[in-house]
Amino acid sequence: MDWAEATLRAYCCADPAQKCALTLELPQPDCPLDQAVDLPAQPGRPARPQLIHPAKVPRRKLGSEAGRVALVHAVAHIEFNAINLALDAVLRFAGMPLAFYQDWVSVARDEARHHQMLSERLGQMGAAYGDCSAHNGLWEMAEKTAHDALLRMALVPRVLEARGLDVTPGMIARLREVGDTATVQNLEIILAEEVRHVAIGSHWFRHLCAQRGLEADSTFAGLMAQYMPGNKGAAGHFNVAARREAGFSEQELLALGA
Numbered sequence: 001m002d003w004a005e006a007t008l009r010a011y012c013c014a015d016p017a018q019k020c021a022l023t024l025e026l027p028q029p030d031c032p033l034d035q036a037v038d039l040p041a042q043p044g045r046p047a048r049p050q051l052i053h054p055a056k057v058p059r060r061k062l063g064s065e066a067g068r069v070a071l072v073h074a075v076a077h078i079e080f081n082a083i084n085l086a087l088d089a090v091l092r093f094a095g096m097p098l099a100f101y102q103d104w105v106s107v108a109r110d111e112a113r114h115h116q117m118l119s120e121r122l123g124q125m126g127a128a129y130g131d132c133s134a135h136n137g138l139w140e141m142a143e144k145t146a147h148d149a150l151l152r153m154a155l156v157p158r159v160l161e162a163r164g165l166d167v168t169p170g171m172i173a174r175l176r177e178v179g180d181t182a183t184v185q186n187l188e189i190i191l192a193e194e195v196r197h198v199a200i201g202s203h204w205f206r207h208l209c210a211q212r213g214l215e216a217d218s219t220f221a222g223l224m225a226q227y228m229p230g231n232k233g234a235a236g237h238f239n240v241a242a243r244r245e246a247g248f249s250e251q252e253l254l255a256l257g258a
Helices: 002-012 016-024 065-092 098-124 137-144 149-177 181-211 216-227 240-245 250-256
Strands: none
Touching (some): 002 016, 002 065, 002 098, 016 065, 065 137, 065 149, 065 181, 098 181, 149 181, 181 216, 181 240
């Protein structure tokens, strides 16, 4: 399939700028994937940034230029991983409806634009993607869920990516306080579009639950308890309005403690 071959090229590309360009040029899938693509152990990614344990990633205050560079770099790294995550879903999970592949290609394109925006912002700040260390938590969860589309939809978009909906408004508020309007504009675009991405995850999670005869809310709660015990959300704060828009039910919000 031409679209799957083009998606695999983007997935394997290690250069961030070229990966973004290839992703933005992807053709719209015009037929479902009937067989999973044979994927490499890791998607293409550059030698830098250096990947370290999350606890060792330096934390800096946003009042300094270095702190703001670190923040923009961290989000750029998340968006780079998110490109690979969306492409991985397209290539890994065969037998889904055509709309599944179209949805995740559209998400990959958005994530590529986000990474481009943030890379440009880093350049304006005298830095570049790869200058700071980063962690690999998002991709590690992708590996843990590679065997099951239901797990992937539950635990990547609806947990890890949904945390971005919770924490980004606070980032925006702090950046406004220090007058970094350029970064604020980027994060506002990303926040608005990430709601749709999490909603796509919610839609396909519920689709797979219905297909397997599972009740979605209790299934999600069970997966959270099994895979992420004691780790419900973004430091106890939830963007309830955004999560509702992204497909979280009232029962799920209550279970999360939102």
